[in-house]
Structure formats: structure tokens, C-alpha cells
Amino acid sequence: MNPMQPVYITAFCILRNRQLVVDGRVVLANHSGLSLGDWLKSAYQQLGMDYPKFYKMDALAKATLIAVEWISRTLPVAGTNTPLVFSNYSSSMVSDDRHAAGIYDPDDASASPGVFVYTLPNIGMGEVSIRHQLHSENVFFIFERFTPEFLVPYVTGMLEREGLQQVLAGWVEVGADGTCDVLLYAVSRHGKLPHTIEQLNALYNKDYE
């Protein structure tokens, strides 16, 4: 591919403030009163899919799975070698804290393998890979904040060099306090939205109604 040729954001999904936005369209309106768990469940039900594994996942993996599921309805990814380049601030803190609460419980200290396995930020990418049968590269970065300044050149470079059709990238922040701030998107060679830092900041900062 010619390095000068632009690449595009072909689909995106935002989960923030208990609101779900797909390609700029509000799919699930603000439910600010819901707990993160209840809200993720309603976002999952909105998809109308039957995937019982969902209920075993931690909140980070659930949010990741939901966002990629919506993107895959705009841009099919099943069985492709689409790499995943995801990032966040809290790593797997939502499960780290559960594991720590268990092992430091003064009355009944215990560790659960079902919790511990989610104490790595890349596990959500593993769940997505299983769901969509993606045999592809997974990279998980940790940043202070959503950092398109890093992601844009990195992802564009991957597409240019490796002859890939598309890459899924973005931010999947789920905090131990129940906050959820997700912007995942697909980048490929054809589309309308240019894959630029400015464009990603605009998508990330916009209030969708």
C-alpha cells in the first residue's frame, strides 16, 4: 500500500455515561441510574444475541465484547486476521479489586480462578477473539487518558506495512468505581471519516443526542 494513501474510521461504538452510541446514533439512551452491571446487561440484551459466556465475564470484558459486537454489525470481522489494538487507564482494576478483596478478607480469605483470570487487561480481547474467531494480533496499551496521538500513527503504520484489511482500535476504560468510558473503532482503507487525531478527538468528545 502507498504510505501516503489515507485510511478511514469505518465504524465506531461508544459506551459512556450509561449511553450506547453506534456510528453516531444513540442506540440505548442514557440510564444514569443503573449500576454498571445492570447497564451492561441491558446493553447486551439490546444486541439480541444469545451468548451465555457473557455472564461469566468481568465488566471490562463485557464492555469490550458489546462494543466489538456492534462494530461487527457494520463491518463484519468474523474469521479475519483483524488485529486488536486496545488501551485504557485502569488496566483490569475492576477484577484486580475483586481479587484483592477476596484474598485480604479477614474472615474468609480466598482466591477464585474465575476472578483471577480477568486480572489482565487483554482478557477482553481474548473473549472477543473467541466470539468472532479472530486469529490475530492483540496489543493492550496503558495510557493516562485516551491517546489518539499514539494510536493513530501506530494503527496506520500497521495497516500500511502488513497488508491488513482492517484494524480494531481504541479505548476501553472500566474503573473499579463503576465508570465506563469506551470508544472502539474499525480502521480500514475505504470510508468517509478520516483516521486522524482530530477526527478521533471529535468522536470522543462529542455529546450524542
Added chain:
Amino acid sequence: MKPVYLHGDHILSPLGDGSQVNFAQLLEGHSGVHVHDRPDLHTRPICASLINDAEISGLAEPSEDYTRLERLLIHAVQALVSRFDIPMDHKTAVILSTTKGNIGLLRHPRGGSIAGSRVYLSQLATQIRHHFKLPHDLVVLSNACISGALALSVARQLLQGDQYQRAIVVGGDELSHFILSGFDAFQAMSDEPCCPYDRDRIGINLGEAAVAAYLSTERRAGSIAILGAGSYNDANHISGPSRTGEGLYRSIQTALTEAGVERLDYISAHGTATPYNDEMEAVALGRVGLTEIPLNSLKGYYGHTLGASGLLETLVGCHCLREGILLKSPGFEHVGTSVRLNIITEHRRAPLDTFMKLASGFGGTNVAIIFRNT
């Protein structure tokens, strides 16, 4: 892709402070893995490779302001920067590979000047940034047990553009009650020194290390080139490897194609000594027809050092390449995989030109990277 070269490294481990010291210890056949009774770390004795706290107290970096892991990481980077006179400016990318960072602080605060927020990986990275007065943030990579090796691939990607001229890849993890209790819940830990690929293997020994490597696109005398890399998910299970080794198989295939090498002289495998991992690697290597290549796992010397492991074992592999030495794979006696591998049973001299590093981890991740002596 532009070739990227590894110029040098610093290894801080239970076997010593410095890569030469470590390599001399390996040549002597010494291991950092021992049984430790450490109630502060685990409810029962552990067989692990632990960095001695007395040794850490001798490090130059101040203890007041930094956590134990931060001191180890800063020390490894400082040693590398001093030795190679690396400018810590806007042209130097610093990539940090860690799985759990300061996780020991979570719900278990240390007090003093160490804030609980240092449990967040970017806060840890900020300490390193400030220590070295780096003008930009570190790139933090947390990708389970392949982090250390994958960080080299990420550094290679970053060095393709114009933004950076050189990269430092630093990897490290420390053992904590958090980590040990988790692996124990999986019944994945061995109470005795681990025996990768052996019939009687029962599990891993965990370990600690802080390692740093210096890379650039400039070829120098004695540098080792990264020729090719591949990384693919199994898409099979989040806590167990694929029985067919699919992700690793694809990773190796891609790395070989990209490297375009005629042959490999040595494979530094992941070899955790869990029944499933070692079997999966043997199956994947069987599928690509590389079962005759001399292979070892270094876990018997260092344990599984988590976010450091792929980097540490690559750097040891680079030293083997330079010295023309194949190191014995500790703990192997009886064939224990369905596909027979060519496990190195004694140290021996051999002309070495190329080697491949493998790693696999939770989340179904795999990576293969091929290196060549220049």
C-alpha cells in the same frame, strides 16, 4: 520493514545485577529458583526465583520515593543508559512491559510517601519518566505473559516511523500475595523446581526480574537484528492454550515468512512446565516442522518472570548467539510431549546465527520473534 537491532541489555535477577554476571551464572548451571518461606507473600512456602531484598537495599536509587518494583526498573534502565550513554530525549521511546506493576499496593497500602494510586500502571510509568526527565510518556504494554517479547515487536513498529531514533524496552514484575494467591487458585504452581517438557511436569515456578534493552535501526558491531515477528490469538480459551497450538503456529509461520531465513539454530521456547502449555508448544512446532531445532526453556533458571519473561529470555538468547553456546534446559529428563522436541540436555558450544523466541499467555495470546547475529 526497516531492520531493528538490539545493541545491549541489563539483566537484574536473583542470579545477579548485570547481564554478564547473569550469563556467567547460567554457564555455571546456577538457578535462582529456591524454596522460600515468606508468610508476607503466601500462606505456604513457595518455590520461586525471588530477588533478595538485601541486594535491593544496596541499589543507588532512593527507597523513600519509589516502590520496590520501581527501584528495580529504574536501576535496570539507569545501568543501560549509563553504559550506552543513551540520550533520554524526545527521540528515545521507552516501552514498559509489566503485567501487574505495583499491584501489591492494592488494598494493602505501604504508607509513607507512596500513594495508593501507584497501583495504576501509568502512575508507575510516570515515576520512571520523572526519574529520567524524559520529555514524553512511556509506552506501557500489558499483554499477559507475552508482554516482554511483544514489547520488542512494538518497539520495532515504533522505530519504523520518523518519531523515534532509538528505543529502550524495560520489563519487570515482582511477586506479591496478589499474584501468588491467584496462580495457586489455578493450581498452576509447582512446589519443587519446575521441569519444562518433562513427563512429570506439574506446574510453574514464578520469578522476579527487571530487564532493559537498547534498540535502534542503526547497525553496530555485535548487535542482534530482529528479522521477523508474528503474534496471533488462539481464539479458543482465555485461560488455557489451544490444543492444536493454532495461535502459536500462525505466529511462527508469519515470523518465518517475514524473516525469510533458511534455517533456525536455536529456539528459546516459553516452556512454563504446565502440562498444557508445553504440550501445545510441541504440537505447534510439530506443525511447522521445527522439532529438530535445539530448544530450551529458561524457566528452570529464572522461573516465570511474567512481564519480564519474554524480554529476559530473548536477551539471554542474544548472549547465547554472541557466545555460540546452547544452554541446558533445566528439569528435563523424560519425553513428556506427544510430539518429541530436541531439548538441550547439556550446555554445549555450537555455531549460532539465528534463534526464535516463543511466548504464550492468558487471553490466548502468542508471539514468535526471530533474531540474527550480525
